[in-house]
Each structure stands twice: as structure tokens, then as C-alpha cells.
Amino acid sequence: xxxIVIISGLVLLSIYAVFKDKEKDPLHKRVFITNVMxxxxxxxxxxxxxxxxxxxxxxxxxxxxNDKFNISWINxxxxxxxxxxxxVTEANIRYFEVKALYKNEDKEETFVMCKIENENIQGxxxxxxxxxxxxxxxxxGTEKATKIKESKK
Numbered sequence: 001x002x003x004i005v006i007i008s009g010l011v012l013l014s015i016y017a018v019f020k021d022k023e024k025d026p027l028h029k030r031v032f033i034t035n036v037m038x039x040x041x042x043x044x045x046x047x048x049x050x051x052x053x054x055x056x057x058x059x060x061x062x063x064x065x066n067d068k069f070n071i072s073w074i075n076x077x078x079x080x081x082x083x084x085x086x087x088v089t090e091a092n093i094r095y096f097e098v099k100a101l102y103k104n105e106d107k108e109e110t111f112v113m114c115k116i117e118n119e120n121i122q123g124x125x126x127x128x129x130x131x132x133x134x135x136x137x138x139x140x141g142t143e144k145a146t147k148i149k150e151s152k153k
Contacts, residue, residue, distance in 0.1 A: 026081060027055035027096065032121045034141030036064050039124075044138060051139060053114075053121070060100055060112065062125075064137075069127070071110055076100035093117050108134070119143035 035048040051064035059073040066072055080097035100112040107130060114123025122140040126133060 025055070025058055025078075026094075027078070027098070027116070028057065030055045031144040032116075032141050033144050034121060034139040036125070036137050036139040039136040039138055051141075052144070053139070053141075060098075062112070064139075065110065065112075065125070069110065071102050071104075074100045074102045074110070074112065076112070098123075114139075 032053045034051045034053055036051045037044040037048045039045075049064055051062055054061045055076070056073075058075060060076045061073050062071070065074075076098050077100075078096055079099055080095065082095050084093050084095060085091070086093050094117070096116040098112075098114050098116065102110040102112075104110075109128045111126045111128070112123065114121055119142050120140075121142070123138070125135075125137040125139065127135040
């Protein structure tokens with residue numbers, strides 16, 4: 001009985017140690033309101049489409065990509081995560097570079113690349129078929145304001 005308690009304790013400690021050290025996704029549950037513009041012949045179009053870009057559990061979701069291309073959650077990776085000091089305001093800026101790739105059955109590849117500086121985001125979306133550019137978009141926006149929960153008294 002004593003051995004079972006000791007072994008159980010060691011197993012629980014091992015599991016805790018593994019999950020405790022697992023690095024958390026710094027973009028988890030962040031949502032950005034963006035405007036997407038199609039790029040044609042190297043120039044952005046005159047009209048933009050409102051979008052909401054959400055990051056959650058290592059995946060990103062774009063309402064625009066879902067509505068227009070039936071692309072749901074896309075796995076992403078953070079290529080760069082750093083903090084620097086703005087030379088003018090002397091404020092600390094958290095900076096990310098993010099890449100995502102989605103492939104469908106028709107051999108189309110959708111690449112999403114974005115840069116995030118604190119609450120601002122900008123990036124581009126490229127859709128390729130057989131390694132040829134089919135569509136290209138640019139987007140930019142800001143983080144959606146979060147609701148502050150009131151504490152119960």
C-alpha cells in the first residue's frame with residue numbers, strides 16, 4: 001500500500017512537471033479586427049472587407065477565409081517573439097512574426113504571414129495552386145477590446 005502511494009505521487013509529480021514547463025502560447029485567445037484588401041497587378045483594390053482574426057490553441061481563424069474559401073482553423077507557428085523599446089515613446093513593444101499554412105485536396109496552399117506589434121497587426125495572405133499565385137490579400141487592424149469582468153462584492 002505504501003509503495004502504491006509513493007509511485008502514484010511520483011507519477012503525479014512527473015505529469016505536473018511536464019505540463020508546468022510547457023510553454024504557453026502568447027497569442028492564445030487574442031482577437032484582431034482587420035480590413036482585408038485584395039492585391040491585383042501589384043496594387044491594392046479600392047474596397048476592403050472587414051474581418052476578425054482569432055488565435056487560439058496554436059490555431060488561427062479568419063472569418064474572411066472561412067466565408068470566402070471555406071478554410072477553418074489553420075495551424076500557425078510563431079517565427080519571432082521579442083520585446084523592444086520604442087526610441088520615441090520609450091515604451092516596451094511586444095513583437096511577433098507569425099506564419100500559417102493550409103493545404104486543401106485541390107493542391108491549393110494558403111499562406112498567412114503577419115506581424116504583430118502590441119495591439120496592431122498587419123500581414124498578407126497568398127493563395128497558390130500548383131506553385132502559382134492565384135490570389136493575394138493584405139490586411140491590417142487592431143486587437144479587439146476585451147470586456148473587463150466586474151468582481152463580485
